[in-house]
Amino acid sequence: MPVRPLRAHATSTTENxxxxxxxxxxxxxxxxxxxxxxxxxxxxLNRVNPDHVHEVQLGG
Known part of the structure; x- marks a missing residue:
């Protein structure tokens, strides 16, 4: 099964x-x-990186 690249989201999503x-x-x-x-x-503001919370679920 080929790995598809993840779709990028707007930085405003993380800021919100x-x-x-x-x-x-x-x-x-x-x-x-x-x-x-x-x-x-x-x-x-300095340590939380919500963009990587679900890496395990996404296979990464």
Whole structure:
């Protein structure tokens, strides 16, 4: 079975996903644990790479 290249998506998809995660973090922790929320925001912006979450499922 030949391997088909994956279709690229717009970078806005990744940006929107990260923005949604950050909103959820602040909704859940922003008022009670603001320092924790800030750390998670930094982690999301600098360490999370949602483009590679499903590599195993895609055979890569």
């Amino acid at each position: 996903y990260k923005g949604d995660l950050i909103r959820r973090v602040y909704d859940q922790h922003g008022s009670t644990k603001p320092a924790f929320a800030d750390k998670l925001k930094d982690w999301i």
